Amino acid sequence: MSCTKGNTNRTRAQKHQNKTAFKNNLHDTSxxxxxxxxxxxxxxxxxxxxxxxxxxxxxxxxxxxxxxxxxxxxxxxxxxxxxxxxxxxxxxxxxxxxxxxxxxxxxxEIEQNGDTNEIKLKSMLKSLPERKRRTLLRIWKKQDESTSDDKLLQIEDLLSKLDNSTDDDFCGSLSSSEQSLSENEIE
Incomplete structure (x- = not known):
């Protein structure tokens, strides 16, 4: 970071990154x-x-x-x-x-700040690659008319499909899920 006043944004990545997670009992077995x-x-x-x-x-x-x-x-x-x-x-x-x-x-206070399920979903979305994240957000916006419980279940199903699928069959699995969402909107 620069020493100029008010410059709090770092422009480069972290210099030293941990290769393994810290284990508190690695060298100490007391x-x-x-x-x-x-x-x-x-x-x-x-x-x-x-x-x-x-x-x-x-x-x-x-x-x-x-x-x-x-x-x-x-x-x-x-x-x-x-x-x-x-x-x-x-x-x-x-x-x-x-x-x-x-x-x-x-x-x-936790309930006032927002639904905990939505917070969990947003944190999961941050960890996804850009392509999968945008696809899920597009599907999520289509589901705004449906109830929140149905939406959460469908998004969790989509996330599990995303985790199990590769990039090649990624588009195929989502196209079928998008079709099921459109069928739900028709009903």
Missing amino acids: KKTKILNSLEVTGVCTRCKEIIEWKIKFKKYKPLAAPRKCIGCEQKTVKYAYHVLCTSCAADKKVCAKCNKDINSIQE
């Missing part, structure tokens, strides 16, 4: 690593769960040496790192043990 890998994160919201799982995955998780003080009951009952509430207080108050937010309000 009991601590095995315990951390088998640790199941519960009692927290989805965002906090992803954060803690990331820390475990990349060996950034630091377990507690001694229990910490709970901010709810003021006792030394917090046994998990990065938590501020003990499991009993979090369950009683129905809040996340890490960020102390109401679990119901977090689920409502």
